[in-house]
Amino acid sequence: MPGAELGPDRVVVTGATGRMGEELLAACEERGHDVLAVSESDDDAISGADLADHLEPGDVLVDFTLPEASLGYVETAADAGVPVVIGTTGYDGAGEASIEEAAEQVPVLRASNFARGIQALLGAVREAVAALPGYDVEVTETHHNGKRDAPSGTALSILDGIDDARGDELDRKYGREGVDPREDGEVGVHVRRAGGIKGEHEVLLAGNEEVLTLTHRAESRGVFAAGALDAAEWLAGREAGLYAFEDLI
Numbered sequence: 001m002p003g004a005e006l007g008p009d010r011v012v013v014t015g016a017t018g019r020m021g022e023e024l025l026a027a028c029e030e031r032g033h034d035v036l037a038v039s040e041s042d043d044d045a046i047s048g049a050d051l052a053d054h055l056e057p058g059d060v061l062v063d064f065t066l067p068e069a070s071l072g073y074v075e076t077a078a079d080a081g082v083p084v085v086i087g088t089t090g091y092d093g094a095g096e097a098s099i100e101e102a103a104e105q106v107p108v109l110r111a112s113n114f115a116r117g118i119q120a121l122l123g124a125v126r127e128a129v130a131a132l133p134g135y136d137v138e139v140t141e142t143h144h145n146g147k148r149d150a151p152s153g154t155a156l157s158i159l160d161g162i163d164d165a166r167g168d169e170l171d172r173k174y175g176r177e178g179v180d181p182r183e184d185g186e187v188g189v190h191v192r193r194a195g196g197i198k199g200e201h202e203v204l205l206a207g208n209e210e211v212l213t214l215t216h217r218a219e220s221r222g223v224f225a226a227g228a229l230d231a232a233e234w235l236a237g238r239e240a241g242l243y244a245f246e247d248l249i
Ligand SMILES: NC(=O)C1=CN([C@@H]2O[C@H](COP(=O)(O)OP(=O)(O)OC[C@H]3O[C@@H](n4cnc5c(N)ncnc54)[C@H](O)[C@@H]3O)[C@@H](O)[C@H]2O)C=CC1
Pocket: 014, 015, 016, 017, 018, 019, 020, 021, 039, 040, 041, 048, 064, 065, 066, 067, 068, 069, 086, 087, 088, 089, 090, 111, 112, 113, 114, 115, 149, 153, 224
C-alpha cells in the first residue's frame, strides 16, 4: 500500500450502499481505516445534504456513485479542502470541467478503472498499436446488466490510448447493422451487458494474416476497491491538482 503511513485519518465513502460502496466499506474495515458512510438509502449513513457539516481535516473522499450525485460530492469536498478519489464514470463535458475545477482547490485522483491489471493492459495496448500499424482494431467491453453508462469509462480510456499511440483519432463505430462494411480509419466499439459480470475488456488487432487479442477480466469488485484505497492513501497530504492512477503504480 503506497503511502499508507501518510494515509487519511478517515475515508469518506459516498454511495455507501452501492455495489462499489459496499466493497469500499469492506476494504476500509480490512485495512483499519475509520469511515464516514454517505448514502441516501441507509439511516446509519449521513445524507449528502449534511456532508459539508461532517467533513474534517484529514478526510479523503472516495466516490463511486453516478455523475449526477458525484459532482455534488466532489464540489462539497473541494470546498472543505478534502482530497477526492473519483471512480465514477459517465460524465459529460460539463462534468469533466467541474472535476478539473475541483482539482484547482484540492488533490483529485481519478481513474476509470482502479484494477492494476487494467493499467498494464493500457500499456500493452499502446505498445501493440504502435508495433502493428495498419492493423484493424476492435474494442469490446462486457459488464453486469445493471451498468448504466456505455461504453465503459475503461473502454473510453482504451480508445483514447489507441488514438494517442497512433497519433490520430480513429472513427469510433458503435456496432454494425445492414450493409455496413468496415471503412478505413474506423475502430469498432462493442458493448455487452449480461448477468453479474464484474468487468471484461478486450482489444483485438487484426491484419497481415494474424490476430492479436489482449483481454482483462475483473473477477471481483474488490480489485477496484483495493486500487481506490491505495490511491486514497497515496493522495492524502498532496498538493492540489489532477492525478491519475498511474502516478502511484
Ligand atoms: N473506476 C473504477 O475502478 C470503477 C468504477 N465504477 C463506476 O462506479 C460507479 C458506481 O458503480 P456501482 O457501484 O456499480 O453503481 P451502483 O448503482 O451499485 O451504486 C451507485 C451508488 O450511488 C448512489 N446514487 C446514485 N444516484 C444518486 C443520487 N442522485 N444521489 C445520491 N446517491 C446516488 C446509489 O444510492 C448507490 O449507492 C459507476 O459509474 C461505475 O462505472 C465501478 C467499478 C469500478
